[in-house]
Amino acid sequence: MLYCSGSVDMLSRCNQSENSLDRFTSVVAWSISMLRPVPFGVAPYNPILGETHHVSKGTLNVLLEQVSHHPPVSALHATDQKHNIELNWCQHVVPKFYGTSVETEVEGKRQLKLLNRGETYEMNAPNLLIRFLPVPGTDWAGTVRIRCPESGLGAELHLGPKSLLGLRGNHRLVRGKIYETSAKKTLLQLHGHWDRTVTMKDIKSGKLTVLYNAREVLSGMKTPIVNDLQGVQSSESAAVWSEVSQAIMSQDWEKAKEAKNYVEEKQRELLRERESRGATWVPQYFTVSYSKDGGWDCSPTQRWVPPAPIVVPLS
Missing domain, CATH: 3.30.70.3490 (Alpha-Beta Plaits)
Known part of the structure; x- marks a missing residue:
């Protein structure tokens, strides 16, 4: 989902504004853009140890590797030299069974770095809720927290229906806020649906603006194509x-x-x-370590991800 946006490049937008609050709201909008419907009953391919995925879209180069099988741990490194952006993710899934549903928690770290701004955005992943009864279906659930220590800003995004079974509340709901972490002062309130629009309300002025428009972002999406068959690895x-x-x-x-x-x-x-x-x-591409206190850590072995043999067309 990182590179699968359509006509709007959400990631490069994060580093364009000179204002730290504007950059932070762009990061929040980008994080919402990665939420997509998950079809019920379609089993994902189980990643194998050492499996990789190397793809480019424009100047963004993305590399993933399955660095552990038991437990399953995935690492991601993505870089965009033109827009001075780097991403480092290291995460593993932990399913929890509740009889009529399974909630899959994604543990680990996600970091987005705006290199020329000296800012690092730390965030967690949402949980995937799979319901079997009374009505089969899937939902993104839980709370996504984003913080930037350098700007002193934070955000909370509460996802999913208010009921665990999804019987009450609005489907694909997003509720949250952007705030100053030191004073716990709310600056913007967020509300909407991640498959439609999410608005933000300025607490001071009362002004309401659109933070995220799914139709605008996802229109014109392209399927990745193999640009260099000889460069595709067996992994x-x-x-x-x-x-x-x-x-x-x-x-x-x-x-x-x-x-x-x-x-x-x-x-x-x-x-x-x-x-x-x-x-x-x-x-191949990460140095992996584990500690009981810090969990899994995956450090990329190369400074910049090279262009990939698989590309997403820009037009």
Whole structure:
């Protein structure tokens, strides 16, 4: 979702204003833009150890790697030298079962750095709520918190219906605020729906403006294409799951299952081989560490992400 916006480049907007509050509201709008509907009943591909995804859109280059399988930990590094932006994410999912639903918490850190401003925006990811009863469905839920220590600004975004089962409250609701962290002073109140519009109200003046318009942002989205076939690594997601994807598009579910089982069995073979040699798997693009106090930390091994063989067309 990081690079899958349409006619509006939400990420580059974050570094354009000379005003720190305007930059912060742009970051909040960008974080909302990453919320997309998740179809119920469509099982995601289970990432395999070492699986990567390398893609570019304009001057933004994005690189992801699955750095751990048990537990599943994903790392992301993205850079845009033109707009002086860097992103570092390291996160893993923790499912919690509640009988009629599963809430998947995404633990770990997300950092957005505006390099020429000297600002780092720290944020968490929303939870994905999967309901089985009484009505099957999915929702983004929980509270997303964003803070920038350098500007002293913070935000809270409360997502999802007020009821855990989704029986009451508005669907895809966003409620929240932007505030000064030191004085806990609310500057802007936020309200709306992440699949439509989210408005912000200036507490001092009462002025109401549109913070985020989903139709504007998502219109004209393009599908990534392979620009350099020779440059695509064997660990690239599109290559790892190519047979599974082809079978799904052909609605050959038995073949898709067989192809998925082949990928997973191959991983078991590689694991047994490493264990027999006493070898430890090492990520290609990140240095990974873990501590009980700080959790998982994934540091990129390169300063800038290079242009990718897979690109998202700009027009």
